[in-house]
Amino acid sequence: MIQTLPLALPGTLVDFHRIDLTARYSKGWGPGVDDVAAGPTGEIYALSRVHRYIYGVADDEQDPATANFGYRIITRYSAGGEVLASAVCSPDDDETASAVASGGDMTLCVLPDGILAVSAGPNNTTLVAPDLSRVIATYDSKDNRPFEEFTPGDAFATSISVTPSGRLLCSVAEYGVWNYGSVITNIVGVADGALTAASKPTINALASLDPEPARQSDVDLRAHVAYQGAPVGLANRPRPALTELVAGEDRLSGWRDSRLGRPVPLADDLFVVPLYAKTFRGGSRGQPFVFALVNDQGEMTGRLHGMHEWRDSPFTGFCFNVAADPLRGYAYHLNRYGLYAWNKAGVLRVRLDTETKAFKPLTHFTLTACSPAGDLLLVHNKQHLILRVPAPDDLTGLAAAVEEALRAYARQRTALKKQWAPVNWHWTQTSAPVHRI
Structure with a gap:
């Protein structure tokens, strides 16, 4: 079923801070989207954010109408597209700081038991009740150096994805990657046990990016991440690293300062691991x-x-997400130049060119994930809407499926505008419960 869902701001938050939804983002405020994920029974979760920072406003400003702020918002939708609840997470430096551990590149994952996992770099994972009413557990690495004395916390993963049998495909950050004095995602691994409030499974490391992170000590050993029976850290991690395997393909930097994208399962025992070379200020296409x-x-x-480094470059717009449908063994990628689909063998089966009229609207969307049923979940970057595209059983039907979804999106968007009366494509919900977690 094709669905179009609004990425809604809680009305209580808009009213409390008297957010001017008509104001341009250049005025110091704006929304954004981190991730969208779907559960096995059809429900959808969206992780978004809203901030306001106006230069000259004091840090201790008490009036919420003029104070600066930043929030993460989790929204839950029913299988039919109804907004069921929202959860508001306040920033770490707030007096009523959220129990959700924040960080960079935040992602969502619905675990096999239905619990929502919110992960962030470096190695922070929070378990949230499916109805968003409470935080069940927080695994906070407290690994936010540099320039701070390191106090070890209780870490888990920077990102999690679930395989068809319920294995957890994880990425893990390490200190000293590419000689930086910070913690950067460097390990891909699989955990075969359940992640709960009472215990976390061991992540078995499968691949690494930088084979020799610098300046590590015993404090940097990851006790819950194992390679060859010992904790990952110091000299113990998978070799050869991915960058060593493709070393001859980057003549400029030799893959130094490269980064790992979020790994996704293409099958229970096969995973897609994105890695991309150093980015430059002057352009990286x-x-x-x-x-x-x-x-x-x-x-x-x-x-x-099948992708060309220049013609199909994901560096334009920094579109590095890959989504996978392990049910059918298909992988997908969307960037400014096209929507790409591969089979399990890695053969490019479909390329929908965004230069063509039918698929040009795709340039405004970001691909976040596939649902357990294989549906593509896209987010419109300006209109703040989620588009659910039903997956065809055969990739030869992908073009027709996407064309129909884009036509339906236009119709459903018009209906939502009549129902919600958005202001400058900002959708405000006032009927569903809003939790502070």
Whole structure:
């Protein structure tokens, strides 16, 4: 079923801070989207954010109408598209700080037991009740150096995805990657046990990015991440690293300062691991990138083929997400130049060119994930709407499915405008409960 869902701001938040929804973002405020995920029974969760920062406003400003602020918002939708609840997470430096551990590159994942996992860099994972009413557990690494004395916390993962059988595909950050004095995602691994409030499973490391992070000590060992039976850290991590396997493909930097994208499962024992080379201020189009295929034995068995480094570059707009449908064995990627689809062998089966009239609207969307049923979840970057595109059983039907979804999006958007009366594409919900977690 094609669905269009509003990324709604809680009305209580808009009223409390007297947010001027007509104001341009250049005035110091704005919304954004971090991730969208779907559960096995059809429900959808969206993680978004809203901030206001006006230069000259004092940090201790008491009037909420003029004070600066920043919030993360989790929204839950029913399988039919109804907004069921929202949860507001306040920033760490707030007096009523959220129990949700924040950080960079925040992602969502619905665990096999229905619990929502909110992950962030470096290695922070929070478990939230499915109805968004409470935080069940927080695994906070407290690893936010540099320039601070490190106090070890209780870490888990920077991102989590679930395989068809319920395994947890994770990315983990390490200190000293590419000689930086900070913590950067460097390890891909799989956990076969359940992540609960009472315990966390061991993540078995499969692949690494930087083979030799600098200046590590015993404090940097990851006790819950294992490689060859010992904690990851110091000299113990998977070798050869992914960057060593593709070393000859980056003539400019040799993959130094490269980054890992979020890994996704293409099958229970096969994963897509995005890695992309160093980015430059003056533009990075044409820089190398690899969507590596890695099995659960840690072997790079291939890659997603068929994209040109310049013509199909994900560096334009920094579109590095890959989504996967392990049910059918398909992988998808969307960037400014097209929507791409591969089979399990890494063969490019479909490229929908955004230069064509029918698919040009895709340039305004970001692909976040596939639902457990294989539906593509897209977010419109300006109109703050989620588009759910039903997945075809055969990739030869993808073009028709996407065309129909984009036509339906226009119709459903018009209906939502009549129902919600948005202001400058800002949707405000006032009927569903709002929780502070």
